[in-house]
Every structure is written in C-alpha cells, then in structure tokens.
Amino acid sequence: MKRIKLPSLTQWHRWLGLVLSGWVLLMAVTGSMLLFKNQWLMWQYPSLRLDNPVSQATSATIADRYTAGYAYLPTDGRPWFELVDGEGNHHYFGPQGEQLLTRAPYADTVSWFVELHHHLALDEFGKDILGVLSLFALVLITTGLVRWWPKRQWRWKNLAVRFYNPFSAKGMQTLWQLHRSTGAIVFIPVALLMLTGSAIMYAGTVKNGLAAVLPMTPSQIHHSLPKRSATHWQERFAIAHTVLPDADIRLIYLDSGRMRLKWPDEWHPNGRNYIAFDETGTLSNITDVRTRPLGEQVSHMIYPLHVAAIGGTTMTLIILAGGLALLLLPVTGVWFYLKRRTKR
Structure with missing residues (x-):
C-alpha cells in the first residue's frame, strides 16, 4: 500500500501565502488607513473641522428628531454629532445643530474601506468569510516564524537583508531576506492584529468562552433605578449622569431608547455600560461592566487593541x-515565488 505523503511546513506556508495574499493586502491597506479615519x-x-465638540444639549435636540438608527456623541477626536439613520446614511451636525454633511453608503472611499475591512462589503456573510480567513492567516504567520527560527545559535545576521535591485538576478536574495526578516521582526504586531481580528469576528463565542474560564466578578455594585419618566434625550442624559455620574455617554440607540457609556479607565472607545429606557420613558435596566464576569471584561479589551484605541x-x-x-509580506513572498518559477 502506497504511503500518503503529507505537505511539508514549507509547502503549507507557500500555498497559504499564495491563496491569502490578496486578502492580506486588502486588510492591510484598509485597516492601516482606518486607523486615521477621523483625520x-x-x-x-x-466642514467637519470644528473648533469645539458639539454640546450634549444640542446633540439631544437633534436626536429627538429621529426615531430609527443610532448616533455617536461628540468627543475631542470626533467633535461632530454623527447620526446613522435606518438606511445607513451618516449625517453630521455642527455646534448650532446645523447639518454639515450626509454620507450615503458606498458614496466615498472611506465608506468603501469600512465596508471592505469589516465584512468584505458582503454584510454578515462577509464576516463569516473573514473569520475563516483570519484563522488561516494565523496558521500562515506561525508556520513562517517556525521556518525562520534558527536551528542553532541565534545571531543578528539571521535578520540581515542585502539590498539589490529586485528586478535583477540577485533580487531574489533581497526579496527572500526582506520577507523573512520582516515577518520575524514584526511578528508580534502582526500576530496581535490577526488574533484580535479573528476574535472580533467570533465575538460572541470568545466572550462566552472567556467568561466561562474567568467567571469571577471583581466588583459588587448595585444601582437604584429612578422612576421618573424621560421622553426626551436631554432628560435621559440627565438620568444617566445621575446613575453613572463618572461615565461619558458615547452612543445612543434612537429606536430603543438605550445608550452606551464609557468609564474614564475603560479601554473600549464607546464603553460597554448600558442604560435602557422602556416605551414609557422610564429607566428599566442598567448594565455596569464592572459587575460583569472578569472574562467578559477581558473580551471587551480585544477591539480596542485591534484599533489602537489605547496606548496613544x-x-x-x-x-x-x-x-x-x-503590505510588505505578501508582495515580497509572491514576487519571490514568481521569480523562482521563472528562473526554473
């Protein structure tokens, strides 16, 4: 009986690299640009270059005019009031409540980059694809590091790169060394991006898994629920400041009367604290992230790491x-592969 020969580590790395190279480039370009989305x-x-953030009172007045979608409250880095209606249009408002701009879905490069990076412009189906590709990418970079790892004593020359014209005969050496050394030097940031990106695609599963592993609750805090009714957003904001006085309101849901708040030391840019009002405008529920299982709190740190929302x-x-x-790894890897095939 003929024995089946399994692919070697080199073959796994090569074929995964060729298959994933286009997707890796797409994620690298869109993700790098979206780090500076507001700028x-x-x-x-x-028109979005405002001297001061829009006030909370003005934001509440604008929000009262809408009954669907959600809105981001202004911050120092995002001084406008941004409202996303039920059809996905982004409306931007200034200090006097004036509308500065409306961006329709796929109307500009920023919108395309967001849609491509978040779900390949394929809605929820795209997120499933991204999750699978991210897992394969983790295998790709791990096999690359294992292949590079020196079998004997480690020396600085293991990271050396001799630069030749990549179109010349010696260019293969430069492409190979640049590919190998880049992957080794920047392995940790690349692995961090891949790990957090995969975890974001499977956020629910990751959160439940971490909560099962770390079920302890560090803080036992109880909040009272004021019974007064609040039909306007300014009234709801006032109640939120009473219940969670040190938290900033970051995101409101116009159709359900919910809002998200952020503690000063919280990593997530929009916070993971929730306040909900029922159909009569009465405060019905408070979710303080500090009272949640430790594993759930850890899961809320994944997205901020991926988008560099902490650490300045x-x-x-x-x-x-x-x-x-x-960007560099797939270009040098595929280029080296093509030059070697041409040479053969």
Whole structure:
C-alpha cells in the first residue's frame, strides 16, 4: 500500500501565502488607513473641522428628531454629532445643530474601506468569510516564524537583508531576506492584529468562552433605578449622569431608547455600560461592566487593541507597523515565488 505523503511546513506556508495574499493586502491597506479615519474625514470634508465638540444639549435636540438608527456623541477626536439613520446614511451636525454633511453608503472611499475591512462589503456573510480567513492567516504567520527560527545559535545576521535591485538576478536574495526578516521582526504586531481580528469576528463565542474560564466578578455594585419618566434625550442624559455620574455617554440607540457609556479607565472607545429606557420613558435596566464576569471584561479589551484605541501614539505606531508589514509580506513572498518559477 502506497504511503500518503503529507505537505511539508514549507509547502503549507507557500500555498497559504499564495491563496491569502490578496486578502492580506486588502486588510492591510484598509485597516492601516482606518486607523486615521477621523483625520481622513476631516481632510476630505473641511466642514467637519470644528473648533469645539458639539454640546450634549444640542446633540439631544437633534436626536429627538429621529426615531430609527443610532448616533455617536461628540468627543475631542470626533467633535461632530454623527447620526446613522435606518438606511445607513451618516449625517453630521455642527455646534448650532446645523447639518454639515450626509454620507450615503458606498458614496466615498472611506465608506468603501469600512465596508471592505469589516465584512468584505458582503454584510454578515462577509464576516463569516473573514473569520475563516483570519484563522488561516494565523496558521500562515506561525508556520513562517517556525521556518525562520534558527536551528542553532541565534545571531543578528539571521535578520540581515542585502539590498539589490529586485528586478535583477540577485533580487531574489533581497526579496527572500526582506520577507523573512520582516515577518520575524514584526511578528508580534502582526500576530496581535490577526488574533484580535479573528476574535472580533467570533465575538460572541470568545466572550462566552472567556467568561466561562474567568467567571469571577471583581466588583459588587448595585444601582437604584429612578422612576421618573424621560421622553426626551436631554432628560435621559440627565438620568444617566445621575446613575453613572463618572461615565461619558458615547452612543445612543434612537429606536430603543438605550445608550452606551464609557468609564474614564475603560479601554473600549464607546464603553460597554448600558442604560435602557422602556416605551414609557422610564429607566428599566442598567448594565455596569464592572459587575460583569472578569472574562467578559477581558473580551471587551480585544477591539480596542485591534484599533489602537489605547496606548496613544505608541500603540498606534505598533499597530501601524503590523499593517505595513502585512503590505510588505505578501508582495515580497509572491514576487519571490514568481521569480523562482521563472528562473526554473
């Protein structure tokens, strides 16, 4: 009986790289640009360059005019009031409640980059595809590191790159060394992007798994529910400030009367604390993330790591380095493969 020969580690790495190269490039370009989404929007639309954030009172007045969709409250880095209606149109409002801009879905490059990076412009089906591709990408970078790992004593020359014209005969050496050394040097940021990206695609499963592993609740806090009715958003904001006085309101859901709040030391840019009002406008539920299982709190740190929402400029540079490496790795890898086939 003939013995079946399994693919070697090199073959796995090569074929996974060839199959995933286009997708990796797409994720690297869109993800790197979206790190600077707010700055990009202000550059493309000068009307969004506001001196001061829109006030909460003005935001509440604008929100009262809508009954569907959701809205982001202004911050220092995003000073406008941004409302997304039921059809996916983004409306931007200024300090006096004036409408500055409306962006329809797929109406500009920013929108395309968001849709492609989040779900390949295929809605929920695209998220399923991204989840599978992210898992294969983890295998890809792991096999690459294992192949590079020195079999004997580690030396700095293991990271050396001799630069030749990549179109010349010696260019193969440069492409190979650049591919190998980039993957080794920037492995941690790249692995962080792949791990967090995969976890975001399977957020529910990851959250439940971490909560099962770390079920303890660090804090036992109880909040009273004020019984007064609040039919307007300004009244709801006032109740929220009473119940969670140190938390900032970041996101409101116009059709359900819910809002999300962020504690000062919380990683997630929009927070994971919820306040909900029933159909009569009475406060019906409070979810304080500090009272949730430790594993669930850890799961809320995944997205901020992926988008560099913490750590300031240092973390942004680390994540950007990972994105740039994901641009260079597929280009050098596929180019080297094609040159070697041509040579043969």
